[in-house]
Amino acid sequence: MSDTQTYASDVAFTPAVKTIQARKGSREAYARAEQRGWRTEIDEDLAAFLADANSLYFATASADGQPYIQHRGGPKGFIKILDASTIAFADFSGNRQYITQGNLSENPKAYMFVMDYAHRRRVKLWGEARVVDDDPALTQSLMPKGYKARPEQVILFKISAWDTNCPQHIPQKFDAADVAAALAARDARIAELEAELAALKAQSQPTLSQAASRSGDHANSG
Numbered sequence: 001m002s003d004t005q006t007y008a009s010d011v012a013f014t015p016a017v018k019t020i021q022a023r024k025g026s027r028e029a030y031a032r033a034e035q036r037g038w039r040t041e042i043d044e045d046l047a048a049f050l051a052d053a054n055s056l057y058f059a060t061a062s063a064d065g066q067p068y069i070q071h072r073g074g075p076k077g078f079i080k081i082l083d084a085s086t087i088a089f090a091d092f093s094g095n096r097q098y099i100t101q102g103n104l105s106e107n108p109k110a111y112m113f114v115m116d117y118a119h120r121r122r123v124k125l126w127g128e129a130r131v132v133d134d135d136p137a138l139t140q141s142l143m144p145k146g147y148k149a150r151p152e153q154v155i156l157f158k159i160s161a162w163d164t165n166c167p168q169h170i171p172q173k174f175d176a177a178d179v180a181a182a183l184a185a186r187d188a189r190i191a192e193l194e195a196e197l198a199a200l201k202a203q204s205q206p207t208l209s210q211a212a213s214r215s216g217d218h219a220n221s222g
Contacts, residue, residue, distance in 0.1 A: 008038035008161040060103035117173035
């Protein structure tokens with residue numbers, strides 16, 4: 001395969017990256033993967049993954065290349081799909097440094113890293129982003145219902161390419177709310193089983209008393 005052909009993976013695999021891949025022996029394998037094609041549109045698997053996500057890492061860079069990463073979170077489903085290649089989320093008011101917004105005003109290239117620690121999965125998305133801070137209707141439409149935060153603006157992200165990672169070295173972690181729910185379900189089941197056991201003991205008690213009484217009667221008659 002000639003690297004002169006354009007692929008969606010070229011967003012990440014720049015000529016410099018490909019040169020290093022060739023030097024370190026991984027270029028051939030990635031070239032075959034490129035022929036199968038990187039994804040540029042949201043499919044059912046990605047849609048389901050994003051719908052279950054409650055946090056992401058969002059990377060931008062200034063015009064001169066200074067990188068910056070911020071965390072964004074919310075209830076599951078806070079990442080919305082607008083069309084086959086566009087996602088968006090309400091950007092809640094925070095420390096008001098506006099580094100991400102400043103970077104995007106001069107360099108639209110952006111990157112999203114979405115983790116699923118519980119299942120040791122991750123998705124990488126490359127694209128371009130922009131901030132919309134003058135559309136209250138759009139902002140409100142993206143606001144998760146019942147979430148106690150103040151939406152300040154919207155971040156729109158246009159996907160250029162996306163890919164998944166292997167689970168190697170991802171620590172398995174669980175959300176506190178999920179752990180609490182699992183423990184509550186366990187405790188409820190324990191209580192249910194204890195109640196059933198107590199009921200069975202209560203039912204068997206008269207039988208044991210009757211058996212003892214009959215045994216005493218037989219002894220007396222002898």
